[in-house]
Amino acid sequence: MYDILSVRKDFPVLEEVIYLDSGATTQTPVQAVNSMNDYFFKYAANHGRGAHRLARQTTDHYEDARDIVAEFLNIGSDGTIFTKNATESINMVSLGLKWETGDHVVTTVVEHHSNLLPWMRLREQGVEVTVVGSDREGNVDPKDIDEAITDRTRLVSVNHVSNVFGSVRDVKKITQIAHRSEVLSLVDGSQSAGHMPVDIKNIECDFFITPGHKGLLGPQGTGVLCIKDPEILEPVYVGGGTVHAVTTESYELEPYPSKFEAGTPNIPGIIGLGRAVEYVKDIGVEAIEKHEKELAQDTATRLAEIVGVEVYGPKDRTGVVPFNVQGMNPHDVAMILDETRKICVRSGYHCAMPSVDLIGVEGTVRASFALYNTKEEVDSLIEGVEQITMLI
Template sequence: MDIEGIRSDFPILNDVIYMDSASTSLTPEPVLEAVLEYYREYNANVGRGVHRLSQIASTRYDDAHRKVARFIGARKEGLIFTKNSTEAINMVALGMGLRRGDRVVTTLLEHHSNLLPWMQLKKLGVDIGLISPEKDGLFNLSDFEYAIDDKTRVVAVTHASNVLGTISPIREISRICREKDVLLLVDGAQSTPHMRVNVRELDCDFFILSGHKMLGPTGTGVLWVKDPEAIEPLFYGGGMIEDVSTDACRLASGYERFEAGTPHIAGGIGLGRAVDYLEGVGMDALQEHEAQMTTRLLEGLLDIQGVEVYGSHDPKERIGVVSFNIEGLNPHDVALMLDDAAGIMVRSGHHCCIPLMKHLELKMGTVRASLYLYNTEEEIERLLEVVREIARTV
């Protein structure tokens, strides 16, 4: 992998060491150019015009759906562009028609975006079952066997934790769901940027990803649905129909039925270009690069007195998201120290996972370093060096 060539596409790296990609990744120059090209050269609406600019925009926007679908092993007809993964999960939670007596099973490992939409359904009388991970973030599959009963309609689980980095056994969870005739939603916001994902192999019914965590523009997300008839659209308006009368409407058969109104055209095209970029790098090479850095980061942090690392210590069981604390220090203070000392950007706090933090008894949350394709071994060593210096002062 040409790490120097990759880094040259991210000029912001000249001034900082960026280790907050689990929150939002940086955006490479080719993606920025794709967005600007839309506004400069063919700025028109999609699916609504026969003139040349509209045709170009419509083709590029449709191509972006095709690229992202191919990237996750899906067909573009079920690949819906959303404004983020939060909106995508809400579309499923509110579009399934769940009612009193139905049950949803999710976990304490979830980001609030895959927890709060389901919890709100309690107001309708929907029962919510919560599965707790072990302290290292790994699941006991028997807990899923026990939690999924004959009233369960859907299981919603993260593919990779945004706090602990641990990877969930989705295929095994899917097998349990199939045996019990239950739908499975997988939150792939953290996994898709870092590993090969194939929704057919995962055997899920809904798959979610976040564009801005995989080099795409902000305001981009994806909902993939195996069967578009499994949910009803939340939004109605232009561009989503085949016919309308004063009494009813006939919805479009493809992804358009869920994308009412003018979409984030430039964002969708930019996300397609981000997929081109990742495929150009190669997901296998990217994953190997991140695994090497994650291994070194884990080893280094575990060797520093006064530092506690959370999640599995086996790099094979996780992505490059590493949460830690320095004994006696508030994680926010540590994050500020890292920035002040070396321009190292990390996340601190609860990471939108307050129930998990309570489960782990981490009142103030953690410091989180999250790695991506543009990080280097030298940056890892610099982080470890500064953490050692901070730990010595306590």
């Protein structure tokens, strides 16, 4: 187990609040923030576009970040593309594959809107979309995915971990099911990367996407799209940075990953992401997973013991704990926790209305954990919720 108190020193805001909203975005360690300051103060220039020393230094740091992220997720650097968030990464796949009328996509009801809408919009092009169901705890049976696959299915797109329930998908099995029928697979790792070991080569998925600003502890405005075979995807954006030969009649695209990164990227953010991933690696993702799971399971058990509180999601959960206080709006609960104890939790439908519909509520309160949370913070949440139930 790592030294949690020394970890907390790397996240100064934790002296001010109890931050239990890492499912939305995590805090970024000072080491990563300092690496971004270094960029601005010592060598800021554009990436890949100049011979001078600052441009070379910038390019080196940016490409180092690519190598760090690729190694951490176990995929080649060539297939690791930087984007601005998970949503952009998924849209780059839905818009970058060539679709024909009658093609078919399989996804699930427990997806974030960002892994639903990009496929639902394809219906306008005659693509059929099947949304496979789940149980009330957010578990999807891989058999249902298998049964949904037809001879026109092109892609299966599922999350690794649900942001509403914390339920975990057996993504290797789902990818194997897809590949047996020669269907592509996309894994939305927004709630898994950095929270649990992720080995993309082992999962064997065709696309793995993750934001940089959640479990990887990078800054907002960073995302990753990993592609097993980048030849199968067309770039959505073209322009500067993506080509090596242009006339007014034609152009030749750069090899990947450059052809997928049009225009000036979020250079400081990506450099910060690289440093943040090193930080996660140094602590050890297995230890992080164990710590977050213990906190979440303890929270779920203790919340469920409070009369008037309903907890959702499976017993074997990651660091996501959704709950409601009977008769109270989740936003009110979140506001009271903030006002009384400076506890920051998310409330509402978590950008996943169909998931929340499954449990027949309009929204939930969601406590979500990261490597820097403590047992004392869980105690405070439990006491805070107990006090709220006394108001009913």
